Amino acid sequence: MLHDILDTPIEYLKGVGPEKGKALKAELQVHTFGDLLSHYPFRYIDRSKVYAIGNLTEDLPQVQVIGRLQRVEEVGTKGSKRLVATLVDGSGSIEMVWFAGANWIKKLLKAGQTYLVFGKPSLFGSRLNFTHPEIELYNPNAAPETKSGLRPVYNTTEKLKKKNIDSKHIEKLTKTLLELHGDKITDFLPGEVLSENRLIDRKVALHQIHFPRDLAAMQKARFRMKFEELFLIQCQILGSTQNRQQKLKGYPLPEVGAFFNKFYNEILPFELTGAQKRVVREIHHSTRSGVQMNRLLQGDVGSGKTLVALLSMLLAVDNGKQAALMAPTEILARQHYTNLNYLLQDLPVNIRLLTGATSARERREIHAELLDGSCHILVGTHALIEDKVQFKAFAMAVVDEQHRFGVAQRARLWNKSDIAPHVLVMTATPIPRTLAMTLYGDLETSVLDELPPGRKPIETRHYFEKNRLQVYGFLKSQIAEGRQVYLVYPLIEESETLDLSNLMQGYESLLREFPKPQYQVSVVHGRMSAYDKDLEMQRFKSGETQIMVATTVIEVGVDVPNATVMVIENAERFGLSQLHQLRGRVGRGANKSYCVLITGHKLSKEARRRLETMVQTNDGFQIAEVDLEIRGPGDISGTQQSGLPNLKLANLVTDGQLVSLAREAAKKVLDKDIGLQNEAHKALKMELKKQEETGTNWSLIS
Ligand code: ADP
Numbered sequence: 001m002l003h004d005i006l007d008t009p010i011e012y013l014k015g016v017g018p019e020k021g022k023a024l025k026a027e028l029q030v031h032t033f034g035d036l037l038s039h040y041p042f043r044y045i046d047r048s049k050v051y052a053i054g055n056l057t058e059d060l061p062q063v064q065v066i067g068r069l070q071r072v073e074e075v076g077t078k079g080s081k082r083l084v085a086t087l088v089d090g091s092g093s094i095e096m097v098w099f100a101g102a103n104w105i106k107k108l109l110k111a112g113q114t115y116l117v118f119g120k121p122s123l124f125g126s127r128l129n130f131t132h133p134e135i136e137l138y139n140p141n142a143a144p145e146t147k148s149g150l151r152p153v154y155n156t157t158e159k160l161k162k163k164n165i166d167s168k169h170i171e172k173l174t175k176t177l178l179e180l181h182g183d184k185i186t187d188f189l190p191g192e193v194l195s196e197n198r199l200i201d202r203k204v205a206l207h208q209i210h211f212p213r214d215l216a217a218m219q220k221a222r223f224r225m226k227f228e229e230l231f232l233i234q235c236q237i238l239g240s241t242q243n244r245q246q247k248l249k250g251y252p253l254p255e256v257g258a259f260f261n262k263f264y265n266e267i268l269p270f271e272l273t274g275a276q277k278r279v280v281r282e283i284h285h286s287t288r289s290g291v292q293m294n295r296l297l298q299g300d301v302g303s304g305k306t307l308v309a310l311l312s313m314l315l316a317v318d319n320g321k322q323a324a325l326m327a328p329t330e331i332l333a334r335q336h337y338t339n340l341n342y343l344l345q346d347l348p349v350n351i352r353l354l355t356g357a358t359s360a361r362e363r364r365e366i367h368a369e370l371l372d373g374s375c376h377i378l379v380g381t382h383a384l385i386e387d388k389v390q391f392k393a394f395a396m397a398v399v400d401e402q403h404r405f406g407v408a409q410r411a412r413l414w415n416k417s418d419i420a421p422h423v424l425v426m427t428a429t430p431i432p433r434t435l436a437m438t439l440y441g442d443l444e445t446s447v448l449d450e451l452p453p454g455r456k457p458i459e460t461r462h463y464f465e466k467n468r469l470q471v472y473g474f475l476k477s478q479i480a481e482g483r484q485v486y487l488v489y490p491l492i493e494e495s496e497t498l499d500l501s502n503l504m505q506g507y508e509s510l511l512r513e514f515p516k517p518q519y520q521v522s523v524v525h526g527r528m529s530a531y532d533k534d535l536e537m538q539r540f541k542s543g544e545t546q547i548m549v550a551t552t553v554i555e556v557g558v559d560v561p562n563a564t565v566m567v568i569e570n571a572e573r574f575g576l577s578q579l580h581q582l583r584g585r586v587g588r589g590a591n592k593s594y595c596v597l598i599t600g601h602k603l604s605k606e607a608r609r610r611l612e613t614m615v616q617t618n619d620g621f622q623i624a625e626v627d628l629e630i631r632g633p634g635d636i637s638g639t640q641q642s643g644l645p646n647l648k649l650a651n652l653v654t655d656g657q658l659v660s661l662a663r664e665a666a667k668k669v670l671d672k673d674i675g676l677q678n679e680a681h682k683a684l685k686m687e688l689k690k691q692e693e694t695g696t697n698w699s700l701i702s
Pocket residue numbers: 270271272273276299300301302303304305306307428452453557559561588
């Protein structure tokens with residue numbers, strides 16, 4: 001087999017050797033030549049430009065100056081010791097300050113010599129200074145590194161710096177590598193991918209990304225390497241989908257039988273929306289043949305996902321198989337259970353509820369019924385996955401509100417029956433397209449892009465604390481019209497006690513404002529037993545109480561159509577998707593609904609952006625995009641450790657278009673050559689294999 005020069009262990013590079021090699025591996029995960037080349041510069045400095053000290057202002061980014069060192073001295077006592085030096089050129093002078101590492105920098109500095117200094121001018125009191133600038137003796141005869149003057153700056157670590165492996169040294173090693181071995185770098189992207197996407201050759205790109213000829217060349221190089229990163233990920237994801245389709249069997253569910261038809265024709269209280277019909281057809285289509293389905297159903301709050309879940313589960317039952325519906329919270333699981341029992345009361349379907357609160361005896365009973373097949377539909381919390389339940393024939397797993405559902409948990413479903421169940425993952429917090437394509441690239445997606453008829457858009461307003469009475473007045477007028485309202489307090493896990501006391505205080509002052517018997521108030525929080533929570537929910541649902549005070553336990557799924565106002569206290573403490581979820585609890589009936597966001601006066605920039613977004617739009621997809629922008633992708637998926645690709649160059653937020661482009665390109669290649677058997681794809685196949693072996697396989701995460 002052809003040896004790829006880039007696989008050579010790093011210690012064999014001229015100037016590295018065993019000791020440095022070890023440090024590079026430990027500190028930067030640079031094991032091979034290839035790793036060094038993909039340790040990309042995180043920025044470039046324009047070394048061709050030298051500023052006059054007199055022209056510096058604090059608005060400038062990092063700049064370069066040349067000057068004579070006038071004075072070096074250590075000032076301050078033990079705790080606040082620092083090194084101060086003054087640099088002068090013909091135009092002025094500037095102070096430089098080091099707080100840490102003063103000793104070894106001091107050795108470097110000699111008054112009277114001329115230095116090249118690189119740093120960010122910042123204001124200290126009324127004077128400009130450089131804090132911790134880079135500094136080196138100025139050598140007027142040194143040849144410029146590149147014509148452009150753009151020089152790479154690399155990340156390094158304190159440990160490496162102590163071994164003299166600083167950014168400059170990495171630059172030198174990279175330069176050596178490219179000079180000695182650069183010619184042997186080959187490209188593994190297929191020719192047509194290069195030409196169709198106007199990508200430059202890999203060899204050229206790697207040269208230009210480290211030592212750009214000019215700005216344009218650097219941009220082309222970065223584009224090429226970003227594309228490559230995303231393309232490889234998509235190849236893995238799509239490649240494994242194709243594998244899976246060939247390998248993984250699911251229960252075939254061809255029959256649309258008595259259960260489905262009776263429910264659809266005789267029980268369903270309203271017409272399905274066009275989108276619901278389409279999605280049910282899509283699900284039937286992909287489960288009928290016996291290939292295991294993995295489907296992500298995205299639908300904004302209130303779009304009617306529960307019915308789609310129900311119909312999918314009836315498909316399983318019609319074919320003599322079993323189904324499960326999993327929810328993120330106990331309340332929601334119970335609500336689903338009650339709801340399903342109500343809707344299916346005239347059908348001989350055995351539905352069971354299994355949660356953390358289920359007694360040991362009942363649990364045993366349920367386990368037995370699942371094994372002998374007499375339980376048709378199991379409803380529960382995500383704890384179902386941890387539970388050792390086994391099914392006779394588990395054909396359909398519906399996971400509600402996926403954004404709270406860990407990636408690893410999903411994989412556990414596969415061990416619950418002989419054949420892996422079809423998986424339908426439902427989420428009301430739409431995952432932005434670019435992220436979905438990367439995280440869930442091998443799931444098929446369905447979208448409920450239509451709300452049931454007659455829904456009126458929810459009006460959202462933002463109030464400051466001090467105008468609380470106005471809000472109460474509004475609530476009273478709504479209650480006088482027969483409506484109900486929610487009042488929600490944030491729940492932050494680390495300080496459950498604090499939140500509870502917040503909630504209880506709010507509850508008590510609310511009782512003064514809304515006295516009995518005119519007003520009835522329910523309260524639900526995480527410290528209550530499942531039974532009590534349920535009781536309070538039922539009281540609210542039946543209209544016995546008009547106000548529901550709650551922590552975010554009601555965040556997802558709760559359905560009380562007569563409730564028209566959602567008041568969110570401390571709204572600045574909630575994330576966007578949470579706010580949107582909470583708002584989705586209203587606007588479910590025929591009456592106009594409102595969402596009121598109450599905040600303190602002081603707001604961070606991000607909090608203000610979130611509130612503005614909520615006031616401006618009801619569109620969950622748009623909200624998800626803003627959320628992604630504010631928080632970054634890792635936070636949203638909640639899979640920092642286990643899931644999101646650790647991209648070196650590409651950014652899922654800002655490179656959305658490139659993700660699509662790379663995906664299209666990958667699809668095209670794989671469509672033509674499923675197993676990459678083609679000679680022209682040999683190098684690509686090898687590269688993918690290499691990535692898999694080094695543990696960067698993203699196809700496993702969905
Ligand atoms: P979500 O997608 O947020 O889970 P739900 O499934 O809870 O939404 O549905 C929201 C509300 O809309 C429920 O009260 C449900 O009964 C109602 N609903 C669902 N589909 C329709 C429809 N096609 N026509 C009228 N109402 C519907």
